[in-house]
Amino acid sequence: MRKFTAEISPKMDGEKVKLCGWIHEVRDLGGLIFLILRDREGFAQITLPKKVVDPEVFSKARKIKRESVVEIEGEVKAEEKAPNGFEIIPKKILILNEADTPLPLDVTEKVPAELDTRLDNRFLDLRRPKVQAVFRVRHQVLKSTRDFLCKEGFIEVQTPKIVSTATEGGTELFPVSYFEREAFLNQSPQLYKQMLMSAGFDRVFEIGPIFRAEQHNTTRHLNEATSIDIEVSFTDHEGVMKVLEDLIVYTCESVSNECEKFLKILNVEVEVPEKPFERISYDEALKIASKKEEIPWGEDLSTNALKLIGEEIGNFYFIVDWPTKIKPFYVMPYEEKPEISKSFDLMHSWLELASGAQRIHRYDALVESIRSRGLNPESFQFYLDSFRFGIPPHAGWGLGVERFLMSILKLNNIREATLFPRDRIRLVP
RNA sequence: GCCCGGGUGGUGUAGCCCGGCCUAACAUGCGGGCCUGUCGAGCCCGCGCCCCGGGUUCAAAUCCCGGCCCGGGCGCCA
Numbered sequence: 001m002r003k004f005t006a007e008i009s010p011k012m013d014g015e016k017v018k019l020c021g022w023i024h025e026v027r028d029l030g031g032l033i034f035l036i037l038r039d040r041e042g043f044a045q046i047t048l049p050k051k052v053v054d055p056e057v058f059s060k061a062r063k064i065k066r067e068s069v070v071e072i073e074g075e076v077k078a079e080e081k082a083p084n085g086f087e088i089i090p091k092k093i094l095i096l097n098e099a100d101t102p103l104p105l106d107v108t109e110k111v112p113a114e115l116d117t118r119l120d121n122r123f124l125d126l127r128r129p130k131v132q133a134v135f136r137v138r139h140q141v142l143k144s145t146r147d148f149l150c151k152e153g154f155i156e157v158q159t160p161k162i163v164s165t166a167t168e169g170g171t172e173l174f175p176v177s178y179f180e181r182e183a184f185l186n187q188s189p190q191l192y193k194q195m196l197m198s199a200g201f202d203r204v205f206e207i208g209p210i211f212r213a214e215q216h217n218t219t220r221h222l223n224e225a226t227s228i229d230i231e232v233s234f235t236d237h238e239g240v241m242k243v244l245e246d247l248i249v250y251t252c253e254s255v256s257n258e259c260e261k262f263l264k265i266l267n268v269e270v271e272v273p274e275k276p277f278e279r280i281s282y283d284e285a286l287k288i289a290s291k292k293e294e295i296p297w298g299e300d301l302s303t304n305a306l307k308l309i310g311e312e313i314g315n316f317y318f319i320v321d322w323p324t325k326i327k328p329f330y331v332m333p334y335e336e337k338p339e340i341s342k343s344f345d346l347m348h349s350w351l352e353l354a355s356g357a358q359r360i361h362r363y364d365a366l367v368e369s370i371r372s373r374g375l376n377p378e379s380f381q382f383y384l385d386s387f388r389f390g391i392p393p394h395a396g397w398g399l400g401v402e403r404f405l406m407s408i409l410k411l412n413n414i415r416e417a418t419l420f421p422r423d424r425i426r427l428v429p
Numbered sequence: 430g431c432c433c434g435g436g437u438g439g440u441g442u443a444g445c446c447c448g449g450c451c452u453a454a455c456a457u458g459c460g461g462g463c464c465u466g467u468c469g470a471g472c473c474c475g476c477g478c479c480c481c482g483g484g485u486u487c488a489a490a491u492c493c494c495g496g497c498c499c500g501g502g503c504g505c506c507a
Contacts, residue, residue: 029471030464049465066458081466102439102459102477110469111440111457116499171506188507214505215430225507303503345507352507400507414507425499 006041010078010085018073019044019088020096022127023064025108033061037072037088038127046072047079047087060093067099067107067127115413122420122429133262134416137255138405142207144254145228148247154203154230159192161185161209165379172213174223185211188398190330191383193231194359197394198386205230207401217424219413220351222402224422231396237332237342237358240395241318244346244354245275247399248316252408270408271315278317282340285309285319298323303350310350320344329369331357332395346399348407356397363387 002018021039035046048061064070074090104121105113107128118125125131146156162178163186173184189206196204210227232240249272256263256270263270280288282301289295289305301309301319309319324333324341331341343357360366366387370377377384402417415421420429 025468027467027470028464029467032465032467034467034470036468045468047466051465079466081468083468104439106440106457108469112442113440114500117440210507212506216503216505217500218502221506227507300505354507398507403507 004041005037005039005044008044008076008086008088010076012076012086013078015076016073016091017076017088018071019046020071021069022107023066023068023070023099026061026064026066028062033058035061035064037070038129040132042129043083045082045084045087046074046090046093047077047082048090053090057090057093060095061090064093064095065099065101067103067124068095069097069099070095115415119415119421119426120429126419129265131416133265134405134409134411135419136262137259137266137409138401138417140255140259141251141401141405141408144251144258145205145207145247147254148250149205149230152203152243152246154205155201157193157196157201157204157206158208159186159189159196159206161211164382172215174211174213187212188227189229190328190398191380193229193396194330194391194394195383195386197231197233198389198391202233203230210398215424219415220403220406222414222418222421222423225403226401226418228399228401228404229396231394233392233394235358235395236393237320237344237356237395240356240358240397241320241344242276244356244397244399245277245316248277248346248404249273249275251404255408266409268408268410273316277346278313279320279344280309280313280317281321282319282323283321288312298325300326306347306350306352310347313347314349316353317347318344319347327357329373329375330359330366332360342395344397346397348403351403351407353403353407354397354399356395358393358395361387361391361393 002020005019005021008017019037019039021037023035024038024043025036027034031050033048035048037044037046048058050058071094072088072090073092074088077087077089078085079087103124105118105124107124109128109130162176162183164183171187173187176183176185188210189208193204193206206229208227210225212223212225214221214223230240230243232243252270252272256272285301285305286295286297288309289301292308293302293304295301295305320343321340322343324331324339327341327343331343333339333341341357344355345352346354360369363384366384367377370380402414405411405417406414411417415423
């Protein structure tokens with residue numbers, strides 16, 4: 001019998017319904033009280049004319065505090081003057097949990113709150129329809145990603161998040177105490193998904209947390225993020241770029257079709273990009289950047305350079321053929337030109353969303369590549385062994401969920417795209 | 430790690446430059462009252478704030494120093 005507000009329409013005039021939710025607003029006009037009930041799917045107006053409803057119900061409604069949780073039973077009444085064309089005349093109001101006052105945050109959004117205040121009181125902040133809409137879209141992104149990859153023959157896997165060694169080098173790792181040993185939180189499932197290629201899984205994906213102990217403090221970095229990772233056997237970088245392109249288009253379409261209500265609340269339109277995405281080489285990127293900034297060949301593109309390139313190319317595009325030495329040890333160099341690699345980054349404007357490559361699949365070459373970066377092959381032995389007994393050529397990528405969401409919803413802070421963000425200073429809630 | 434910027438009622442802001450008229454203002458909220466069509470309801474009464482410590486000064490929300498907390502940028506990265 002319990003219904004969501006969105007399931008009620010003026011056509012149900014006269015029907016008895018039960019609604020459960022939060023008291024969003026109380027408008028007491030004296031002889032007439034309006035309660036706005038909010039649930040996951042929307043709002044419903046509860047109308048109490050003094051002369052019509054039970055006096056006990058009336059006085060209870062008058063004293064109700066905003067954001068209290070209630071269960072209301074009553075009759076649907078088609079009413080042109082009411083929002084959405086209907087209202088509920090209550091027979092019974094049950095206060096399941098009274099909210100304390102004052103609220104640390106205005107859920108009705110009349111008074112703005114800073115992101116920091118919002119995150120401190122995230123449970124309340126998340127009650128705001130605009131905020132909740134972000135996570136409904138996030139749900140759709142993950143759901144359609146799973147749909148798409150499963151359809152393409154991928155197997156979903158989970159790999160360890162507690163690992164023994166600094167996997168890729170480069171970024172800082174969080175140390176954790178693992179009984180009598182030191183361990184780390186994994187920065188990416190990279191090594192494990194490659195081992196699964198050796199194991200014959202052919203195509204895998206993982207959606208899971210990645211941890212980076214970088215001291216960055218920006219609107220596009222988190223210390224705990226969610227990554228969509230894939231790895232594919234018997235293909236090269238071109239093959240997995242196509243998967244990535246297809247996935248982005250599929251997901252944008254799916255969000256645009258299935259999330260109309262939430263996109264409207266957020267006041268954004270999701271553009272479905274055209275395939276194939278534009279590809280520019282690292283060398284071409286340098287050329288564009290050189291209008292403002294001279295970056296020596298072999299160095300990473302600066303934020304400034306990416307902004308310039310983003311302005312020129314825009315939307316979704318790939319930067320390909322990166323210098324081998326600034327990519328991780330597992331990326332495959334071109335045979336005929338080993339100083340560049342079969343690697344790519346997927347960009348949205350100036351924001352890096354994903355990066356991937358064809359991988360080195362020959363043991364000796366991999367050991368050499370690890371050495372050339374000053375790393376010790378011995379600490380990668382568990383990984384290297386999987387390259388000794390038959391591993392197919394393979395390629396893959398990792399895509400940042402929060403960044404992807406940020407780019408399609410035009411959010412200006414990555415913290416908006418995650419429920420309980422972990423950043424340089426935030427560990428609570 | 431480096432570099433900027435900021436902490437004023439529960440929330441969001443004004444005041445700070447140029448110290449005194451600040452007994453700190455506005456909005457929202459909260460408490461109480463009036464009100465039968467609100468939809469940011471309206472009206473009346475009330476409540477509630479200068480991050481901490483030191484200094485300068487006749488006088489500090491305002492200037493200086495230190496601390497704590499926070500925001501942002503860069504580098505690095507998804």
